[in-house]
Each structure stands twice: as structure tokens, then as C-alpha cells.
Amino acid sequence: MKIVVIGGTGLIGSKLVTRLGEYGHEAVAAARNTGVDTLTGEGLAEVLSGAAVVIDVSNSPSFEESAVMQFFETSTRNLLAAxxxxxxxxxxxxxxVGTERLPDSGYFQAKLAQERLIEKAGIPFSLVxxxxxxxxxRTIADAASTDGRTVRIAPVLYQPIAGDEVAKEVGRTAVGSPLNGRVEIAGPEQFRMDEFFRDALAAWGDPRQVVTDPDARYFGAELHERSLVPGEGAVLGEIRYADWPGRV
Incomplete structure (x- = not known):
């Protein structure tokens, strides 16, 4: 089966292409560096010829509010039309997880706009x-550090997942029947977000102090207790952060 992976040279996309190929599928990586540009439509018709499934794991190069919205709306419209x-x-x-719960985040609102376009397009779909x-x-810690000495984190629930397990579940979903809905995936353990980052920075030998701050923002969004964690029925990975090779 031909499966086109939009964003197929990135973190999750490259893992997907490898995994799908190992299972005998014709997995094609589509990205700007392979001649496919979803913002302009360049290369889409050619790469989608004969494709049974398209997986979109692309991401905006800018998280600025208007830029990220333009990226997801334009690229998704072009991709769905093709x-x-x-x-x-x-x-x-x-x-x-949580796109609908963080209205203050331009990024999350852009992802929500993307999902609505997919839901209305008339093409069978699955959202992971x-x-x-x-x-x-590290990126999240750096975004939460404004003075170079402290990292301000809210004490909310946090349940991160390994990229390998994201790729595994996205791939499994892609080769199955369309859900015409969503599935949530998360890591096997829940933490308090501030405690997780305090332990992570200590393991890196990072001298910055993690400050517990209930008002700390997450990429511009106010967080509540369950803003970032899934509901009941989520698919849980097996890799614990303490066992993940990239943690230090």
C-alpha cells in the first residue's frame, strides 16, 4: 500500500517512513526538501498519485500566532484538495491532546482549525x-525560562510520550480503517509538570532552578489541572522517561 507521509523527513515522519517500510508498505517521505510544498501545492499531485493513505505530521516553521494559523489552514486546504x-x-x-482546552494558545488554536478542516473535507480520516x-x-524548558536562571512551570498533570511510540500508533492507525474521529495517546506515567522538569534539569546538570508557579504559561496558554493529559480510554505507551535513552 502506498502511504505518503507529509513531513516525512522530520522527527516523527522519518520514524514513520522507516516503520511502514519495514512492514512492506510503500512509504514515501514528502517534504520541502523532497520537492513537495503543501503551502504552495508544489509536487502534491505527483506524490499523491496512487496513494491510499496520507499521513500529515508536518509542522509550522514559526509558532507566531498569525504565521502558525496561516500554515495549518493553507497547507491543510491544499493537501485535502489534492x-x-x-x-x-x-x-x-x-x-x-488538549487542542480544545487551550484557547489562549495560537498554536493550539491553529491545530484545532486544521482538525475542523479535516472533519469537513469528506475524506475518511483519523486524528491522533x-x-x-x-x-x-529541553525545548519546553527553554520556552519557560525568561531570565536564564529559572524555569517557571505550573504544577499540573503531565504525561509525555516517546516519539517512537507516537510513530508506532500513528502508523497503526494509518493502516487500519478510518476512525472518522480521534484517538488519544500518552506515555505510561503521569507526573506533576513542575516536578518532572525539576528532575529532568537535574539529570542534565542544568543549573537553572525550576520554580513552581500556578500562573506559569505554556506557550502563551494558561494551564489547568488536566489541560495536557488525555481522558479515559487513551492508548498508553510502554517507555518510561527514566528508561528513555535520550533523557540525558
Whole structure:
């Protein structure tokens, strides 16, 4: 089965292409560096020819509010239109747990806009909502550090997941029947977010102090107790952060 992975040269996309190929599928990585640009539509018709499934794991190069909204709306419209022309039978998109719960975040609102376009397109679809990746721990810590000496984190629930397990579940969803809905995935353990980052920075030997701050923002959004964790019925990974090779 031909499966086109939009964003197929990135963190999750490259893992997907490898995993799908190992299971005998024709997995094609589509990205700007392979001649496919979803913002302009360049290369879409060619790469989607004969595709049964499209997986979109692409991401905006900018998280600025207007730029990220433009990226997800424009690229998703172009991609869905090209899929309709090509007769693609299943559109899979990777999104984020909590998109509907963080109205103050321009990024989350852009992902929500993407999901609404997918839901209305008429192409059978599946949405995979993942929690934060282990691989983004340093990025999140840096975003929460404004003075270079402290990292301000809210004491809310936090349940990150390894990128390998995200790729595994997205791939499994892609080769199955369309959900026409969503599945949530998360790591096997819940933490308090401030405690998780305090332990992570200590393991890195990072001298910054993690300050517990109930008012700390997460990429501009106010967090509540369960803003970032899934509901009941989520698919849970098996890799614990303490056992993940990239944690230090």
C-alpha cells in the first residue's frame, strides 16, 4: 500500500517512513526538501498519485500566532484538495491532546482549525492526539525560562510520550480503517509538570532552578489541572522517561 507521509523527513515522519517500510508498505517521505510544498501545492499531485493513505505530521516553521494559523489552514486546504483529486481513501493527522482546552494558545488554536478542516473535507480520516514528546523536553524548558536562571512551570498533570511510540500508533492507525474521529495517546506515567522538569534539569546538570508557579504559561496558554493529559480510554505507551535513552 502506498502511504505518503507529509513531513516525512522530520522527527516523527522519518520514524514513520522507516516503520511502514519495514512492514512492506510503500512509504514515501514528502517534504520541502523532497520537492513537495503543501503551502504552495508544489509536487502534491505527483506524490499523491496512487496513494491510499496520507499521513500529515508536518509542522509550522514559526509558532507566531498569525504565521502558525496561516500554515495549518493553507497547507491543510491544499493537501485535502489534492487528496480529493487523487482519490486518497484515508487522511491521518497528528495533533495534540488538549487542542480544545487551550484557547489562549495560537498554536493550539491553529491545530484545532486544521482538525475542523479535516472533519469537513469528506475524506475518511483519523486524528491522533498525542501528549508532549520526550524529545521536546529541553525545548519546553527553554520556552519557560525568561531570565536564564529559572524555569517557571505550573504544577499540573503531565504525561509525555516517546516519539517512537507516537510513530508506532500513528502508523497503526494509518493502516487500519478510518476512525472518522480521534484517538488519544500518552506515555505510561503521569507526573506533576513542575516536578518532572525539576528532575529532568537535574539529570542534565542544568543549573537553572525550576520554580513552581500556578500562573506559569505554556506557550502563551494558561494551564489547568488536566489541560495536557488525555481522558479515559487513551492508548498508553510502554517507555518510561527514566528508561528513555535520550533523557540525558
Amino acid at each position: 487528496e480529493s483529486e487523487a482519490g486518497v481513501g484515508h487522511h491521518v493527522a497528528l495533533s495534540v 492526539h498525542a501528549t508532549q514528546f520526550f524529545e521536546f523536553t
